[in-house]
Amino acid sequence: MNAIEKIIAAHAGLKTVKPGQIVDVNLDYVMANDATTTLSIDVFQKELKGERVFDREKVVLVMDHYTPCCSVDAAETHKKMRQFGRDQELSYIYDGVGVCHQLMLEHHAKPGDFIIGADSHTCTYGAIGALSTGMGSTDVAVAWMEGKVWIKVPFAIKIRVSGKWPKGVYSKDLALKVIGDLTAKGATYKALVFEGEAIRDMTVSERVTLCNMGIEAGAKFAYMQPDEKVKTFMKDMGREYDPVIEDDDDASYEWILTYDVENLEPQIAYPNSVDQVKSLSDFEGLEIDEVFLGACTNGRFEDLEIAAAILKGKKISDKVRMLVTPVSNAVYMKAMERGLIGTFIESGAMVSPPGCSACFGGTIGLIGPGERLLTTANRNFKGRVGSPDGEIYLASPATAAASALYGKITDPRKVI
Amino acid sequence: MIKAKTIKFGDNVDTDQIIPAQYLSLSTIQQIAPHTFEFHGNFANDFKPGDIICGNDNFGCGSSREQAPAVLQERGVSAVIARSFARIFYRNAINIGLLLVECEKADEIRHGDVLEIDPQKGVIRNITTDCNLEITPLPPFMQEILNCGGIVKYIDNRRGQYDGLECKSISEI
Numbered sequence A: 001m002n003a004i005e006k007i008i009a010a011h012a013g014l015k016t017v018k019p020g021q022i023v024d025v026n027l028d029y030v031m032a033n034d035a036t037t038t039l040s041i042d043v044f045q046k047e048l049k050g051e052r053v054f055d056r057e058k059v060v061l062v063m064d065h066y067t068p069c070c071s072v073d074a075a076e077t078h079k080k081m082r083q084f085g086r087d088q089e090l091s092y093i094y095d096g097v098g099v100c101h102q103l104m105l106e107h108h109a110k111p112g113d114f115i116i117g118a119d120s121h122t123c124t125y126g127a128i129g130a131l132s133t134g135m136g137s138t139d140v141a142v143a144w145m146e147g148k149v150w151i152k153v154p155f156a157i158k159i160r161v162s163g164k165w166p167k168g169v170y171s172k173d174l175a176l177k178v179i180g181d182l183t184a185k186g187a188t189y190k191a192l193v194f195e196g197e198a199i200r201d202m203t204v205s206e207r208v209t210l211c212n213m214g215i216e217a218g219a220k221f222a223y224m225q226p227d228e229k230v231k232t233f234m235k236d237m238g239r240e241y242d243p244v245i246e247d248d249d250d251a252s253y254e255w256i257l258t259y260d261v262e263n264l265e266p267q268i269a270y271p272n273s274v275d276q277v278k279s280l281s282d283f284e285g286l287e288i289d290e291v292f293l294g295a296c297t298n299g300r301f302e303d304l305e306i307a308a309a310i311l312k313g314k315k316i317s318d319k320v321r322m323l324v325t326p327v328s329n330a331v332y333m334k335a336m337e338r339g340l341i342g343t344f345i346e347s348g349a350m351v352s353p354p355g356c357s358a359c360f361g362g363t364i365g366l367i368g369p370g371e372r373l374l375t376t377a378n379r380n381f382k383g384r385v386g387s388p389d390g391e392i393y394l395a396s397p398a399t400a401a402a403s404a405l406y407g408k409i410t411d412p413r414k415v416i
Numbered sequence B: 001m002i003k004a005k006t007i008k009f010g011d012n013v014d015t016d017q018i019i020p021a022q023y024l025s026l027s028t029i030q031q032i033a034p035h036t037f038e039f040h041g042n043f044a045n046d047f048k049p050g051d052i053i054c055g056n057d058n059f060g061c062g063s064s065r066e067q068a069p070a071v072l073q074e075r076g077v078s079a080v081i082a083r084s085f086a087r088i089f090y091r092n093a094i095n096i097g098l099l100l101v102e103c104e105k106a107d108e109i110r111h112g113d114v115l116e117i118d119p120q121k122g123v124i125r126n127i128t129t130d131c132n133l134e135i136t137p138l139p140p141f142m143q144e145i146l147n148c149g150g151i152v153k154y155i156d157n158r159r160g161q162y163d164g165l166e167c168k169s170i171s172e173i
């Protein structure tokens, strides 16, 4: 078995599992956020006639998509969620302190865990060796009740990445490149497993970016073997780290793709699909109206640090507005202590409280018709952030910062 | 057996197109449903309850929002046909009892075509063009959930069989 099958087998109470098999897995956590939770609450209370969730320590609720609320409807949604959380005496109700996936990484997920979340980017925690995947509100409501969920054991695709990282090229560029190659449906129902020298050389934060975007190729799981860096991360977060689950010698993969980052250039995904990807050079000079630095993809301290280094002592173009949203309060605090927030403000950017912010058209930073947004988030679907007649381009934090300086898409290698 | 006209879409119909993010905070599906596909002329102008929706590859990609299949169901979509579906959408639709039909030749179906779907026989009859298209059958486990009208009823039904006993977990049924 490969490591993914082993984790599934362990949670299904089986010795072995094989791809295609449908099994029930016991869940370590069930996460839900404010974009979809009220539907789960309705299903749980009205349809399933649920009284108590299976474990109040394992059901995590996060308000992040609509925080701080900008409509009465959103405020009502939050009110319903808080009430449910209190009635169920849940131990973890996060309210306006960060994006759900970051909070799961900071406070909950562990290597070897099996976690589901009512959010498609739940596949993120594979970066630290947890198996995690997104599901809908009814699945989540059933999971709240049963503490388990059915799953089809996926075939796995291995992505082997070699080479040394060139200056100005980051994990976001690799993520976009891989999705462009696989296409938006290339990994549907499958698991993506990343390995190789270039993966080992990544920080945990960069690995998170890559796994976060696995769903953009349709993947059920994105996974990386945890290592010393993950061990240190877990220690820093004050949590335990169990011995690693390795592939068996006979581990099988459906296919293996190889990449070498040495010749990789900064990449851009252009409207309106994440798999429409080209090298940045094809868009160099394209004028933009708004830059967003944030989201569970690229709103961590390391991302802000890269952007701040580019913006330090400079002013962003008066043709753009830039919004910076740290992904969590912990990131915000650290960025503040290290002077990054001051750098952003001095450069002319806006800094908002943590949350999904302009990744999602639920709160702030919406664009108008005909406007172009360059964002470090993970989706460029039509109308995702404001007007359906606007355009969304995806890029790395370095590209975002360099482009903010000039008001047009700019190769970060020119300014670092 | 379902007989209705088709509202046609292309590849990669994402959940933001089906139902844009800003409406997810409304509290009921009934309130959200009027905004279904609001930027798509094909749907906004031509849809009548009972119609079939047809996409090509990767229908329902993007977010996990169950509101996407739920608004289709609420608006009275009788079935969604596509060459392939995104994983979470697929699961969500089956869970709420919305009929999904995988058909290798979905790209041959055009906007306005009148179709007859016979899931049991595994065939779509395109009445407009007078040809038959084969359906990829659902895995039996999912067919059973769909037959019950969704996962909640599936669990309920099973509970009924053990009346008075403690509810069975999914794995035991």
Ligand code: SF4
Binding pocket: A064, A065, A099, A100, A101, A119, A121, A295, A296, A297, A355, A356, A357, A359, A360, A377, A378
């Ligand atoms: S930051 Fe964006 S991608 Fe991440 S959970 Fe929020 S809306 Fe989803």
